[in-house]
Amino acid sequence: MxxxxxxxxxxxxxxxxxxxxxxxxxxxxxxxxxxxxxxxxxxxxxxxxxxxxxxxxxxxxxxxxxxxxxxxxxxxxxxxxxxxxxxxxxxxxxxxxxxxxxxxxxxxxxxxxxxxxxxxxxxxxxxxxxxxxxxxxxxxxxxxxxxxxxxGISIDDKQVDRYIKEHLDEYNSLKQMDLAWITVDNKSEAEDILDRLESGGDFAELAHTYSTDEFTRDNGGSLGWTDESDPFLPDTVMETARTLNVGESAGPVEVPDGYVIVYVRDIRTENTESPQEIRQEVRRELALQQxxxxxxxxxxxxxxxxxxxxxxxxxx
Known part of the structure; x- marks a missing residue:
C-alpha cells in the first residue's frame, strides 16, 4: 500500500x-x-x-x-x-x-x-x-x-534511519501527469493533426473533432491524472509522455488500435514532504506502534x- x-x-x-x-x-x-x-x-x-x-x-x-x-x-x-x-x-x-x-x-x-x-x-x-x-x-x-x-516513548535516529531504508519506495517522490490524447486509425491522419497543432490548433477542439476514442473525445481527450508508470496505458504512450514538458504534445505514437497524439496538460509530484518532515512522520508512526x-x-x-x-x- x-x-x-x-x-x-x-x-x-x-x-x-x-x-x-x-x-x-x-x-x-x-x-x-x-x-x-x-x-x-x-x-x-x-x-x-x-x-x-x-x-x-x-x-x-x-x-x-x-x-x-x-x-x-x-x-x-x-x-x-x-x-x-x-x-x-x-x-x-x-x-x-x-x-x-x-x-x-x-x-x-x-x-x-x-x-x-x-x-x-x-x-x-x-x-x-x-x-x-x-x-x-x-x-x-x-x-x-x-x-x-x-x-514516555522515545524513538532514536537509528530506528528512524532503519525504517526509512526498509521502506524507501514509500518515500520516493512520484511524478504524475495530467494527460490528454487523440486517437486515430492511421499515421497520416495523426501527422495531419500534429501539423494543425503546430499551427496553433486547440488540442481539445481537435480531439473532439477527430479522436476515435469515444470515452475521451467529448472531454478534450482528457485522461486525467496518471502515474508516470501507469500500467493501464500503452507503454509507448507513457514513454513518450515522460519526455514532454507541460503544454507539449508528441506523436504519432503507434498503439495496437492505431496511432496516438499525446499531450501533457500538467505535471505534479505527489510527495512534497521535506526530509525533516519525513523523519518526523516516521518517528510518530514508530512511537504509535510501540x-x-x-x-x-x-x-x-x-x-x-x-x-x-x-x-x-x-x-x-
Whole structure:
C-alpha cells in the first residue's frame, strides 16, 4: 500500500466514525428532557408525534426517528462522546496542547490524492456531510489522543534511519501527469493533426473533432491524472509522455488500435514532504506502534475518569 493509499484509508476510517457520531448526536439531542419553559404534557406528546418525514400516506414521527437512531448509533455515540471528554481531561492534566500548525499538517496529509484543498473539502461535505469545522475538531481529537499515547516513548535516529531504508519506495517522490490524447486509425491522419497543432490548433477542439476514442473525445481527450508508470496505458504512450514538458504534445505514437497524439496538460509530484518532515512522520508512526491500540487507551481513560452509561438502549 502506498503512502497515498494509507492516507486516504485513514481519512475514510476517521470520517466514517465521525459520520456515526454526528448522525447519532441528532437522536441523542432529541432524547433530552424538555426544558421547564411552560410546555405542557400535550405539547410534549405533539412533539413526539410530529412528522419527521412523509412518504405517500405514511409518516415517520420524530419519536420513531429518534428511537431508530438511538438503537443503531446510540451506544457508539455515547462512547465517542465519553472518549472526547476523557481525552480532553487527560490532555489538560498532562499539559498537552494541539497547535494550529499540527492541525493543518494533519489535514494536509488527509488531502493527499485530491487535486486541491477545495476539492477535498467539497468531497468531505458532499460524501460525508462534514464541514471544515467538523474536520478540524476530529483532527484535534486524533492528535491529542496520539500525543497522550506516545508519552514516555522515545524513538532514536537509528530506528528512524532503519525504517526509512526498509521502506524507501514509500518515500520516493512520484511524478504524475495530467494527460490528454487523440486517437486515430492511421499515421497520416495523426501527422495531419500534429501539423494543425503546430499551427496553433486547440488540442481539445481537435480531439473532439477527430479522436476515435469515444470515452475521451467529448472531454478534450482528457485522461486525467496518471502515474508516470501507469500500467493501464500503452507503454509507448507513457514513454513518450515522460519526455514532454507541460503544454507539449508528441506523436504519432503507434498503439495496437492505431496511432496516438499525446499531450501533457500538467505535471505534479505527489510527495512534497521535506526530509525533516519525513523523519518526523516516521518517528510518530514508530512511537504509535510501540504505544499499542488507541482503542485500548480510550477505554482505559474512560475508566480512569469514571465514565458510565446510565441509559438503556432498544434491542437491535
Amino acid at each position: 502506498t503512502r497515498q493509499e494509507k492516507g486516504l484509508l485513514a481519512a475514510v476510517v476517521v470520517l466514517t466514525i465521525s459520520v456515526l457520531v454526528l448522525g447519532g448526536l441528532i437522536g441523542y439531542r432529541g432524547l433530552q428532557p424538555a426544558r421547564d419553559n411552560g410546555e405542557t404534557g400535550a405539547d410534549s406528546t405533539d412533539e413526539e408525534s410530529r412528522a419527521a418525514a412523509i412518504i405517500g400516506d405514511d409518516t415517520i414521527s420524530e419519536q420513531e426517528w429518534v428511537e431508530e437512531l438511538k438503537k443503531r448509533y446510540g451506544k457508539n455515540t455515547l462512547l465517542e462522546m465519553l472518549n472526547r471528554k476523557a481525552i480532553a481531561l487527560e490532555a489538560k492534566s498532562r499539559g498537552i496542547q494541539v497547535t494550529q500548525q499540527e492541525i493543518q499538517e494533519r489535514l494536509k496529509k488527509q488531502m493527499e490524492g485530491y487535486v486541491s484543498e477545495e476539492a477535498y473539502y467539497e468531497e468531505m461535505q458532499n460524501q460525508f456531510g462534514l464541514s471544515r469545522d467538523d474536520l478540524i475538531v476530529e483532527a484535534m481529537y486524533r492528535i491529542s489522543l496520539e500525543k497522550i499515547a506516545v508519552l 504505544a499499542g491500540p488507541l482503542d485500548d487507551l480510550e477505554q482505559s481513560l474512560r475508566s480512569k475518569y469514571g465514565a458510565q452509561i446510565t441509559t438503556d438502549f432498544p434491542s437491535s
